[in-house]
């Protein structure tokens with residue numbers, strides 16, 4: 001943890017730091033009276049709010065409120081609205097699933113090597129394999145698109161994804177994880 | 180449809196509390212809660228079973244409230260970090276300390292009112308993350324999904340909201 005990173009203290013108090021970052025933050029707090037005091041203040045705020053949560057309830061009774069909702073549902077023109085299920089950004093997704101990254105990284109490397117080897121005959125011509133690596137927020141991990149000349153050979157490998165030999169499936173998993 | 184009525188009944192107070200925190204008007208919050216559940220019904224076929232219904236519902240509520248606030252009040256929202264005004268906290272009433280010690284119940288009610296007054300002082304964005312985290316118990320990933328921002332933003336907003344609350348609740352901490 002960098003010096004006096006108080007934003008991360010909030011995350012530490014919430015149990016949102018895991019693994020190495022949690023260990024580093026705890027270690028810093030043990031040796032830094034300033035951050036130890038700040039962490040204590042954060043926890044006092046949390047305890048105070050938890051002790052007396054505001055009671056906010058709508059004044060409509062359950063039956064009355066439901067009758068209004070039901071009336072609107074039935075009287076409005078029937079329509080289907082699409083509201084996407086909220087998804088995490090790739091960076092957040094990688095943070096959340098960092099536990100799976102280590103095991104998947106080896107799979108990624110195998111996949112990369114296999115992909116490159118399969119493309120070897122074209123490597124000097126127009127079918128040259130283009131490999132781009134994008135650093136992720138997790139140390140030592142990368143997101144790697146593999147692009148072949150053929151339109152039906154375009155695969156994106158992301159460390160953290162469960163390995164599958166089915167390229168379309170892997171691509172789909174990447175797309176699903178992206179946002 | 181009656182099964183949906185059960186869901187409405189289960190979540191109506193939480194949706195209302197969320198809306199009230201954002202629009203600060205009881206009638207508007209009730210209307211927006213109603214609209215949330217109507218929209219939820221219209222969209223429920225697109226809802227994936229493995230996602231959290233609660234988070235999804237929150238997303239509908241926050242979208243409706245943001246649109247409502249934008250329409251109602253064209254002034255840009257000022258983030259606490261940018262506009263911390265030391266005088267802004269002056270009118271939070273706190274229980275006078277020299278009065279006879281009230282009973283636990285009265286004391287608790289006063290504390291609750293004090294906390295509610297403090298929460299009122301937060302910006303809508305900060306109040307929203309505090310509510311989702313402290314009162315609804317969502318983790319950062321779920322808050323990020325519900326609010327539609329990154330987990331880093333959730334962490335930052337919670338941090339500044341708590342700094343502000345430390346100041347506002349100083350007398351009772």
Ligand SMILES: [Zn+2]
Pocket residue numbers: 003004005028032034035036
């Ligand atoms: Zn420190």
